[in-house]
Amino acid sequence: MDAVPDPDVRIRLARPDDLPELQRIEREAGTRFKGLGLLDHLLDRTLSLSELAQHQRADRIWVADGQNGKPLGFAVANVLDGLAHLEELDVLPEAGGQGIGTTLVTTACDWAAAHGFPAITLSTFRDVPWNAPFYSRLGFRTLDTRELPRALRGIRAREEQLGIPMTERVIMRRELPPVAGAPPVHLVLYDGDCGVCSRFVRWLLAADHARVLRFAPLQGSTAAALRERWPELPRDVDSIIYVDRSTGEERVSWRTEAFVQLGRVLGGPWRALSLLAWLPRSLTDAAYAAFVRRRHAFGAPDATCPLPSAAEQARFLP
Numbered sequence: 001m002d003a004v005p006d007p008d009v010r011i012r013l014a015r016p017d018d019l020p021e022l023q024r025i026e027r028e029a030g031t032r033f034k035g036l037g038l039l040d041h042l043l044d045r046t047l048s049l050s051e052l053a054q055h056q057r058a059d060r061i062w063v064a065d066g067q068n069g070k071p072l073g074f075a076v077a078n079v080l081d082g083l084a085h086l087e088e089l090d091v092l093p094e095a096g097g098q099g100i101g102t103t104l105v106t107t108a109c110d111w112a113a114a115h116g117f118p119a120i121t122l123s124t125f126r127d128v129p130w131n132a133p134f135y136s137r138l139g140f141r142t143l144d145t146r147e148l149p150r151a152l153r154g155i156r157a158r159e160e161q162l163g164i165p166m167t168e169r170v171i172m173r174r175e176l177p178p179v180a181g182a183p184p185v186h187l188v189l190y191d192g193d194c195g196v197c198s199r200f201v202r203w204l205l206a207a208d209h210a211r212v213l214r215f216a217p218l219q220g221s222t223a224a225a226l227r228e229r230w231p232e233l234p235r236d237v238d239s240i241i242y243v244d245r246s247t248g249e250e251r252v253s254w255r256t257e258a259f260v261q262l263g264r265v266l267g268g269p270w271r272a273l274s275l276l277a278w279l280p281r282s283l284t285d286a287a288y289a290a291f292v293r294r295r296h297a298f299g300a301p302d303a304t305c306p307l308p309s310a311a312e313q314a315r316f317l318p
Contacts (some may be wrong), residue, residue, distance in 0.1 A: 009100055011107050014061035014074065019052045022061070022074050022090075028088035029073075038125060040128040041163060047076065047088060055087070055234055062107045064075075064091070064100045075104035077111060080151035082186050082212035082246050082265060083173075084112030086122040089314055091195045101130070105138055113176040115243065116184045118211055118315075123155050132170055140172040149210045150267045184214035185248075187317070188258075189223050189241040200240075205312060207266050226252070 008280040014022065026046040028037050033039040055061050073091030077084055086108055091100045112120045122140065125131040132142065148156070160166050190201055201215055216222035218241070226243065227233050230252050233241065242258035244251045244265075253261050 008067040009072065009098065009103065010065045011062050012065060013059055013245060014052075014056045014063050015054065016056060018054065018061075018063055018071060018074075019049055021071055022052060023047070023049070025071060025074060025092055025297070026088065026090045029093050032093055033128075036128070038128070038165060038168060039310045045162075046293060052076070060111075062104055062111075064095075064104055066095070072098075072105060073100045075108050075152070077108045079246055080121070081116075081149040081210060082117075083149075083210060084108070084115070084117040084120040084176075085151075088203070089122075096130075101134065102138065105135070108177060109174065113179045114182050116179075116182040116214075117176060118178075118185075118214075119173050119175050121152060121171060122167060123152075123159065124170050125168050127168065129174070132172065135172050135174075136156075138174070141175040143171045143173050182295075183245055184317065185245050186212045186244075187214045187216060187222075187243040187245075189216050189218050189243070190264070191218055204262070204266075205315075210267075211311075211315070212265065214315050214317060216299060220318045222317045 012097060022048040027044060030039065030043045030045075049272070054060065055076050055078070062075050063071050064073040064153070066072045072095040074088070075086065076088040077083065078087040086105065089101060089104060091104075109120055121143075122149060123134065126142075127133075132140075136142075143152075145153075145156075148171055150278075156166060156171070188201070188204060190198075192200060204213055204215075223241075226241075227235075233252065234254060239254040240258045241252065241254045242261050244253075244261060
């Protein structure tokens with residue numbers, strides 16, 4: 001059973017002058033692995049000051065201060081493949097058992113949900129008690145290697161290069177409930193009255209194994225609010241529109257460029273859609289326009305269609 005968080009512990013965003021102290025905390029926390037045969041050759045390795053500074057500027061480091069204002073632990077979040085990722089979690093050994101780790105993980109999860117991320121992931125050791133078993137109690141599940149998107153496979157590759165025994169290492173994921181008003185990180189806008197478009201959305205639901213995409217009809221209030229911010233968007237409903245907020249900024253693409261970006265998000269064989277970017281935009285957009293003018297001839301809205309599950313329904317916005 002996890003400890004109840006100490007009410008005297010305060011969680012705050014990191015400041016630039018915290019960063020050397022966070023490196024010290026990471027080294028101290030690493031001593032708990034000494035003699036386990038897992039990280040002995042990496043116990044002095046920490047996140048660099050430049051890496052920490054990048055996360056600090058993005059407000060993605062949280063520090064747990066004790067009663068005397070001394071930092072006792074910290075958590076670092078990142079964004080990978082459209083998902084929030086818990087990059088680092090460290091608590092001083094002498095501060096263990098106070099619920100500090102639980103509070104820091106909860107803080108990172110709350111941040112991720114408030115920013116519209118559908119899930120948060122992490123890499124950890126399978127059998128170390130304060131690693132995977134700890135995260136399992138907080139709602140994380142272990143992913144099969146076949147479920148890993150490109151960036152998470154990259155993390156495993158880098159860890160292997162560092163000499164970490166990968167048979168002991170797992171990637172875990174925790175689903176995050178939607179937060180009212182939180183902007184989705186990846187949003188697809190489509191013609192809600194088009195049969196072809198509806199089938200395209202169902203295909204995206206099936207192809208989006210990481211479950212990062214959210215959807216909204218071009219006729220709805222979500223699209224109307226987007227057009228207020230982006231008046232240059234097409235005013236008709238003939239274009240698939242893709243909105244990407246994974247970098248912290250809102251980027252919008254439509255027509256063939258939207259397909260290119262969606263291929264990159266889906267990964268795997270769908271990244272081949274990026275080849276469209278090598279063709280003249282005028283040519284690809286003309287082909288797209290010719291298709292959408294005739295799209296209703298390819299299929300009216302289905303009279304009957306599979307009812308979406310509750311999880312799928314949560315991915316649709318008005």
